[in-house]
Amino acid sequence: MHWDEKACQQCDTCLQTCTRQSSPMVQRYSVDSLLAQVKRNALFINGITVSGGEATLQLPFLYDFFTAIKSAPTLRHLTCLIDSNGELSTAGWEKIAPWMDGAMIDLKAWGSECHTALTGRDNQRIKQSIQWLAKHDKLSELRLLVIPQHSDHLQHVDELAQFITTLGDIPVRLNAFHHHGVRGDAQAWQSATKEDVETLAAALTQRGVKQIIRPALYL
Incomplete structure (x- = not known):
């Protein structure tokens, strides 16, 4: 199934017809590419919330992303929040907690x-x-x-x-x-x-x- 971002009407029909119960709208980002997108919009936002699916399944990525934001002088004022099902272990929360503002x-x-x-x-x-x-x-x-x-x-x-x-x-x-x-x-x-x-x-x-x-x- 091919998803055309320009033609998309946000009707979710593709989600209903996918035989794998997946989404063709998924896009891949590196920390650098996502950080660049945040920088382009930094003047118009006061924070970032990562959601899912379950965002904490990508904990190494979140760690690198949040640390990059909090380490950048022009971005560190942005809040970093996680929308989660709470299944992350205590060790996982301990790792990400210094770099997130809340969950x-x-x-x-x-x-x-x-x-x-x-x-x-x-x-x-x-x-x-x-x-x-x-x-x-x-x-x-x-x-x-x-x-x-x-x-x-x-x-x-x-x-x-x-x-x-x-x-x-x-x-x-x-x-x-x-x-x-x-x-x-x-x-x-x-x-x-x-x-x-x-x-x-x-x-x-x-x-x-x-x-x-x-x-x-x-x-």
Whole structure:
């Protein structure tokens, strides 16, 4: 499959038709080429966020990229953030932490059983990452995914709220599940409504969670 950047309409049809469930829009960058792109746009941005996929799977590249930014006099003011699933080991966070300003971590479910059902893995390492990042003032945001009838945050809201409040004054973003880009069984799942999100937000607020960010829109 050939992707024509100039003709692309951002409709994601290529993602749906790829037999390998991959993206033909992937582009390869070296640290130098990506750094050059940052320099061209440095006057118009105040930071950089790397996402994915899972960005920490490319940890050596991230390390070189972030160190290059923080070592450049004209770029070191830019914040360097990582949007992550939290599966990186403590050793990995220790390596990248001196060069990053923070990480946004997804906690898709509270209970390991529910998290395994959603993602195929338990969430013990994710919770450890969240706690380590908070302890070292590197947790920029905690993200909870609201999936009606599938996520378990509300069922475990007492434990969840206690966990969050021990992290400090951390922003908690509630993301509403929707079907865009979803495949498999999840295509039949119910999208999260404003009421679903507000129910969880109210429960967390009542238990002392202060900074809650709601979705800007619902699809």
